[in-house]
Amino acid sequence: MRRTLTPEEWTEVSQRIQDPALTLAQRAALRLRLFLERETISRDMAERIPARRTLEAFPDIYAPGEKERLTAGRYVHEQGRVCNISSDWDGVLRNGLLPRRAVCTPESAQCIDATLAYADRYCDADLSRALREGAQTFPEALKALRILHFCLWASNVYHNTLGRFDQYMLPYYRADVEAGRLSEDEALSWIEELFLSFNRDSDLYQGMQQGDNGQSLMLGGCDSEGDCAVNELTWLCLTASMNNRRIDPKINIRVNKSTPPELFVRCTELTRLGLGFPQYSNDDVVIPGLIDLGYSLKDARDYTVAACWEFIIPGVAMDIPNIGAVSLAGAVDSAIRMKLIESPDYETLFQSVCAELRRRADELESSIQPLWIEPAPFQSVLMADPTHDVSEGARYNNYGIHGTGLASAVDQLAAVRRVVFENQTYTARAFLGALANQFECAPELKSLLRSDTPKLGRDPECESVADTLLDAFANAWEGRRNERNGVFRPGTGSAMYYLWHASELGALADGHMPGEPLSANFSPSLLLSDAGPLSVVRTFARPGVRRVINGGPLTLELSDTVFRNDDALAKTAQLVRMFILLGGHQMQLNAVSRQALLDAQTKPDQYRQLIVRVWGWSGHFVQLDKSYQDQIIQRTGYTL
Amino acid sequence: MTGLVFDIEEFAVFDGPGIRTVVFLKGCPLRCAWCHNPEGLSPRPSRVKTIALCVECGTCRAVCPSPGGCTACGACVPVCPKNCLRIAGQSMMPQDVAARVLPNRALLEMAGGGVTFSGGEPLLQADFVIELTRALSTVHLCMETSGYAPEDVFTRAVDCMDLVIMDIKLADTREHRRWTGVGNELIKRNLEALKQSGKPFWIRIPMIPGVTDGEQNMRETAEFLRSARHLQKVELLRYNKAAGAKYAGLDMVYAPTFSEKEPPQTLVDIFKEANIPCAVL
Numbered sequence: 001m002r003r004t005l006t007p008e009e010w011t012e013v014s015q016r017i018q019d020p021a022l023t024l025a026q027r028a029a030l031r032l033r034l035f036l037e038r039e040t041i042s043r044d045m046a047e048r049i050p051a052r053r054t055l056e057a058f059p060d061i062y063a064p065g066e067k068e069r070l071t072a073g074r075y076v077h078e079q080g081r082v083c084n085i086s087s088d089w090d091g092v093l094r095n096g097l098l099p100r101r102a103v104c105t106p107e108s109a110q111c112i113d114a115t116l117a118y119a120d121r122y123c124d125a126d127l128s129r130a131l132r133e134g135a136q137t138f139p140e141a142l143k144a145l146r147i148l149h150f151c152l153w154a155s156n157v158y159h160n161t162l163g164r165f166d167q168y169m170l171p172y173y174r175a176d177v178e179a180g181r182l183s184e185d186e187a188l189s190w191i192e193e194l195f196l197s198f199n200r201d202s203d204l205y206q207g208m209q210q211g212d213n214g215q216s217l218m219l220g221g222c223d224s225e226g227d228c229a230v231n232e233l234t235w236l237c238l239t240a241s242m243n244n245r246r247i248d249p250k251i252n253i254r255v256n257k258s259t260p261p262e263l264f265v266r267c268t269e270l271t272r273l274g275l276g277f278p279q280y281s282n283d284d285v286v287i288p289g290l291i292d293l294g295y296s297l298k299d300a301r302d303y304t305v306a307a308c309w310e311f312i313i314p315g316v317a318m319d320i321p322n323i324g325a326v327s328l329a330g331a332v333d334s335a336i337r338m339k340l341i342e343s344p345d346y347e348t349l350f351q352s353v354c355a356e357l358r359r360r361a362d363e364l365e366s367s368i369q370p371l372w373i374e375p376a377p378f379q380s381v382l383m384a385d386p387t388h389d390v391s392e393g394a395r396y397n398n399y400g401i402h403g404t405g406l407a408s409a410v411d412q413l414a415a416v417r418r419v420v421f422e423n424q425t426y427t428a429r430a431f432l433g434a435l436a437n438q439f440e441c442a443p444e445l446k447s448l449l450r451s452d453t454p455k456l457g458r459d460p461e462c463e464s465v466a467d468t469l470l471d472a473f474a475n476a477w478e479g480r481r482n483e484r485n486g487v488f489r490p491g492t493g494s495a496m497y498y499l500w501h502a503s504e505l506g507a508l509a510d511g512h513m514p515g516e517p518l519s520a521n522f523s524p525s526l527l528l529s530d531a532g533p534l535s536v537v538r539t540f541a542r543p544g545v546r547r548v549i550n551g552g553p554l555t556l557e558l559s560d561t562v563f564r565n566d567d568a569l570a571k572t573a574q575l576v577r578m579f580i581l582l583g584g585h586q587m588q589l590n591a592v593s594r595q596a597l598l599d600a601q602t603k604p605d606q607y608r609q610l611i612v613r614v615w616g617w618s619g620h621f622v623q624l625d626k627s628y629q630d631q632i633i634q635r636t637g638y639t640l
Numbered sequence: 641m642t643g644l645v646f647d648i649e650e651f652a653v654f655d656g657p658g659i660r661t662v663v664f665l666k667g668c669p670l671r672c673a674w675c676h677n678p679e680g681l682s683p684r685p686s687r688v689k690t691i692a693l694c695v696e697c698g699t700c701r702a703v704c705p706s707p708g709g710c711t712a713c714g715a716c717v718p719v720c721p722k723n724c725l726r727i728a729g730q731s732m733m734p735q736d737v738a739a740r741v742l743p744n745r746a747l748l749e750m751a752g753g754g755v756t757f758s759g760g761e762p763l764l765q766a767d768f769v770i771e772l773t774r775a776l777s778t779v780h781l782c783m784e785t786s787g788y789a790p791e792d793v794f795t796r797a798v799d800c801m802d803l804v805i806m807d808i809k810l811a812d813t814r815e816h817r818r819w820t821g822v823g824n825e826l827i828k829r830n831l832e833a834l835k836q837s838g839k840p841f842w843i844r845i846p847m848i849p850g851v852t853d854g855e856q857n858m859r860e861t862a863e864f865l866r867s868a869r870h871l872q873k874v875e876l877l878r879y880n881k882a883a884g885a886k887y888a889g890l891d892m893v894y895a896p897t898f899s900e901k902e903p904p905q906t907l908v909d910i911f912k913e914a915n916i917p918c919a920v921l
């Protein structure tokens with residue numbers, strides 16, 4: 001059913017879209033119309049949920065060389081397009097597109113017309129009306145959501161998230177159930193079909209790796225009053241995801257200290273399937289953290305996640321939650337190399353770390369402006385305020401900054417404090433000499449650092465180091481404003497930066513060797529082979545995360561055996577709940593068998609189905625680059 | 641005093657009530673044909689290799705002072721470029737173990753769990769275990785034992801526990817000797833002592849296809865347990881097909897003489913008929 005444009009079509013379409021007389025916004029609107037007009041309506045008669053992408057590729061809005069010219073001297077984030085935000089699904093489904101058409105830009109109106117024309121080709125009167133005037137029933141809302149989300153992809157924005165699905169769908173569900181139009185079983189089968197539809201064409205929406213497509217969906221949490229918002233759909237969605245066993249949509253769940261323990265159990269059953277989700281976010285930490293950053297209480301209570309884990313407010317935020325990353329491990333390493341000799345004590349050295357973090361913040365801040373983002377007239381339609389192009393900004397225009405190698409940074413500091421300052425086993429000079437030649441002349445120091453110096457996730461003395469370091473990271477960004485008058489949100493995520501940053505590092509004061517991977521996100525060092533889940537949960541539930549609340553989960557790999565029976569599974573659910581009760585901000589649990597991963601490397605054919613969590617998303621293990629595979633295998637070290 | 645500990649597993653879900661931290665003590669007087677913890681058998685440290693990661697570079701052999709027979713000196717561990725070597729069996733003092741375990745005390749308590757001593761056979765280091773129970777007296781304590789220990793040692797250790805989990809492998813003495821290397825007379829006497837002790841206890845039976853899972857063995861075992869007032873439950877442990885996975889890494893050979901392929905029977909009803917709660921793990 002897939003097709004590619006013929007060369008003639010391609011040329012014709014390109015010429016029309018790339019017409020120099022058109023603005024970029026006009027081109028984007030025209031591109032969406034031409035795209036949708038050329039889409040084939042292919043519908044399996046058994047399918048109740050519409051839309052399946054058939055065009056594999058479509059011309060861009062720029063003539064050859066034009067983009068390079070336009071973006072010269074500008075900072076282009078990723079592909080230079082709007083991405084990774086969350087639409088106002090609630091408002092669009094409730095009111096339909098026509099009220100928005102009355103107030104939006106002409107380009108947005110063209111996008112609306114193109115979308116409606118496309119939807120009308122399905123000859124489904126309910127769907128057509130729902131898109132125009134708002135959905136009235138649960139099935140209508142689901143179908144309309146699918147069409148809108150599909151058209152969002154078609155409009156060339158990406159990492160299109162699904163937001164708080166169990167919240168915005170609830171009114172339709174309840175109305176139908178009350179009116180006797182819908183049973184719980186029917187609702188479940190509708191949800192399953194919708195969820196499956198996100199897998200129909202997801203192979204065409206590739207990010208960094210296959211699977212990294214941002215189709216994340218949030219469940220649970222609290223309502224605008226702060227009361228528990230777990231509802232019937234929360235449970236049905238978990239069941240649907242379990243029944244489907246597909247990697248899309250990626251399930252996230254908001255929890256807090258009053259979340260019913262049974263919900264953790266249900267979520268752990270989903271984890272057991274090995275899809276790498278759900279990912280948990282803790283309202284009790286995230287909401288106050290977002291308020292500290294300037295989000296209103298009401299908006300903070302409505303948070304969801306962007307593609308991976310970054311917190312974002314649906315409909316009102318044009319945050320760029322992953323605009324850059326600071327190598328925390330690298331900053332500490334630089335400070336040690338440059339300042340250790342002249343530091344009389346640990347505190348002085350730490351001041352140098354703070355200065356280095358500020359220096360790196362200066363550098364990064366000036367490198368990401370002036371920002372280039374292409375207009376996104378259709379995404380603009382789906383914002384709460386559709387009157388202007390979202391690429392120009394929205395209520396929130398904050399930038400997220402990842403911090404990579406936190407555990408290594410902490411362990412380096414703790415090691416230097418112990419070895420050089422406290423025990424004085426090595427002089428500063430000897431220590432730096434050993435680092436410089438990668439421990440060639442001091443193998444005993446290397447093994448001391450690798451296994452015996454304090455490590456975050458095992459040794460309590462690292463906890464205060466982590467707190468001060470997180471604080472220093474937050475301080476380095478506090479008070480800065482980006483060019484859109486937003487703030488910076490440092491966070492504990494790493495995305496793919498942990499691999500890039502690791503490749504820049506030499507030998508480190510925690511015994512890390514060049515070429516070795518760093519741990520992803522907010523997780524213990526890979527050198528810590530005897531990290532136990534309890535110690536990790538305890539030490540990573542840090543009060544300091546409230547100030548670095550961009551997002552970035554603690555990832556825990558547990559042997560698949562802990563999910564073997566109900567009793568054991570309930571204990572695993574309890575482990576997650578303890579992390580939340582202790583004040584952990586975000587967590588993601590994997591069920592893996594190390595043996596399976598090792599086998600999968602040698603016999604990939606037999607393990608085509610094996611799914612693992614990579615950084616913020618799940619993918620098929622055998623399809624990942626070897627470096628990712630190795631990193632994942634290494635982090636399962638403590639599961640056996 | 642010190643003991644030899646070969647692992648501390650913080651998050652164990654099959655070794656007693658709640659979330660358990662298990663302290664594995666090295667050395668076992670039995671040699672069960674199905675033992676899946678070969679690194680726990682020898683009462684001395686052992687070198688363990690993760691074979692799947694080894695690239696046969698030979699660096700370890702180049703530094704080995706006793707190529708003829710490994711003394712677990714550890715010299716090869718830090719030189720391996722693939723990080724695939726370790727020494728199982730660390731000498732620890734009770735306060736070392738406490739320092740690892742007690743920071744998580746609040747979590748263990750929250751999860752209705754505690755610490756479990758396992759092995760090997762923990763009673764091979766009974767004095768150390770008893771000292772450990774003192775160092776860890778603030779948490780719920782449990783011991784997993786084969787019951788193969790001098791009676792006075794067994795009773796003394798049982799006294800220090802909140803719960804005892806004891807294995808019964810085979811009721812028949814000759815069969816027991818054949819499959820585990822030792823007879824079960826002592827084990828039966830200790831079981832009687834346990835029944836009299838007033839301590840709550842669980843019984844575990846490994847389900848080894850064609851060896852322990854037969855009806856006769858189950859019935860005789862259930863008979864031993866009839867009217868044991870403080871017996872809380874019987875757990876039938878499914879044979880673990882990965883049991884042999886670690887042998888090669890210890891330069892040992894796993895050679896089960898029973899059929900690994902047949903699924904074991906799990907005759908839960910025999911225990912239920914005797915009014916004993918029974919679950920399969």
Ligand code: SF4
Pocket residue numbers: 689693694695696697698699700701719720721722723724725
């Ligand atoms: S040094 Fe490591 S990788 Fe090399 S042969 Fe020895 S065990 Fe294998």
Ligand code: SF4
Pocket residue numbers: 687700703704705706707709710711712713714715716717
């Ligand atoms: S531990 Fe390693 S170096 Fe030491 S005797 Fe054994 S094989 Fe040789």
Ligand code: SF4
Pocket residue numbers: 668669670671672674675676677680759760761786
């Ligand atoms: S009693 Fe346990 S540790 Fe000892 S040989 Fe038997 S199975 Fe192995």
